Amino acid sequence: MALVTISGFPCSGKTTRAEQLKEYFESRLSAEGYNGPELIVALVDDDISHVPRSSYDTSALEKPARASLFSNVSRSLGTDTITIVDSANYIKGFRYQMYCAAREARVRVATIHVVAPPDICRERHEKRGECSYKPATFDNLIMRFEEPSSMVRWDSPLFTIPWDEEPPYEHIWDAIIKGDKRPPPAAVLQRNKPPPNTLQTLTATTQTIVTSLLSHVNSLPGSSTFPIPSPPAPSNGSLVLHLPARRVTLSEMQRLKRQYEGVQVKAQKSGGLAAAGNWTEGEVATGFVRFLEEIWETG
Ligand code: ADP
Numbered sequence: 520m521a522l523v524t525i526s527g528f529p530c531s532g533k534t535t536r537a538e539q540l541k542e543y544f545e546s547r548l549s550a551e552g553y554n555g556p557e558l559i560v561a562l563v564d565d566d567i568s569h570v571p572r573s574s575y576d577t578s579a580l581e582k583p584a585r586a587s588l589f590s591n592v593s594r595s596l597g598t599d600t601i602t603i604v605d606s607a608n609y610i611k612g613f614r615y616q617m618y619c620a621a622r623e624a625r626v627r628v629a630t631i632h633v634v635a636p637p638d639i640c641r642e643r644h645e646k647r648g649e650c651s652y653k654p655a656t657f658d659n660l661i662m663r664f665e666e667p668s669s670m671v672r673w674d675s676p677l678f679t680i681p682w683d684e685e686p687p688y689e690h691i692w693d694a695i696i697k698g699d700k701r702p703p704p705a706a707v708l709q710r711n712k713p714p715p716n717t718l719q720t721l722t723a724t725t726q727t728i729v730t731s732l733l734s735h736v737n738s739l740p741g742s743s744t745f746p747i748p749s750p751p752a753p754s755n756g757s758l759v760l761h762l763p764a765r766r767v768t769l770s771e772m773q774r775l776k777r778q779y780e781g782v783q784v785k786a787q788k789s790g791g792l793a794a795a796g797n798w799t800e801g802e803v804a805t806g807f808v809r810f811l812e813e814i815w816e817t818g
């Protein structure tokens with residue numbers, strides 16, 4: 520039925536809000552007069568996904584941790600379930616990935632941004648004592664936080680809950696029970712088989728773009744656009760990537776490349792990318808450029 524993604528700083532109150540929402544949803548589901556489908560409310564969090572707080576110390580540990588959380592989320596999604604994901608969910612691309620999984624599972628989505636000022640979070644964190652983050656990790660999670668935005672489709676509808684306010688329970692309930700259901704991508708609806716070598720084309724094309732982009736920004740720092748060379752672009756000059764104002768880095772590009780590939784591979788497995796036309800070099804290049812611009816749009 521729905522995916523509810525909770526996002527916020529460490530100790531902002533995510534778990535508290537997740538539990539409040541679970542309780543509220545359950546009370547609505549068992550209330551007299553409720554005549555909708557029978558639903559269960561499932562909480563997916565780091566603990567259930569065997570993700571200790573130390574996973575956030577390094578990106579090498581965090582990657583498999585996120586993968587574990589993601590597979591638990593995917594497994595939980597279904598038309599008879601309201602899945603609440605209680606984790607930092609601070610990476611835009613990760614929220615995008617969960618959104619894609621929700622669309623494929625044909626469930627509604629809502630994002631809850633739990634907001635508390637860093638000082639309050641820090642104070643609570645110090646009080647919590649055991650099972651806390653390393654100080655550097657705590658700071659990092661605040662610094663790297665990519666705030667949800669109602670302007671992008673994968674974070675909306677977005678509900679922002681300040682630490683000193685009550686959640687807008689009814690509005691959230693309406694969004695997950697009656698809200699618009701985003702149709703699954705055309706690729707998922709048309710179960711066509713992709714041609715052979717799709718995966719190689721995907722990874723080789725994204726690699727070519729990442730490599731040429733990095734050498735472009737090295738030789739022309741500060742440029743705001745990057746014309747993708749052909750190949751992989753369909754024809755020379757026809758595909759232009761708009762760059763963010765800051766300089767993109769190798770590690771960022773590697774991460775975005777992996778994220779894009781992850782989403783595409785998942786779509787391929789679930790029925791092929793034929794309808795979305797993401798097979799050929801040119802099509803991969805176009806799709807990757809669109810993905811990067813969408814991610815950077817709000818950053
Ligand atoms: P998170 O899951 O984001 O790490 P928690 O929900 O576990 O945060 O909350 C961290 C600490 O702050 C807990 O001790 C909790 O009792 C306290 N806390 C959470 N939300 C509030 C709130 N709205 N007002 C006061 N204290 C809160």
Ligand code: MG
Nearest residue numbers: 533534535605
């Ligand atoms: Mg928590």
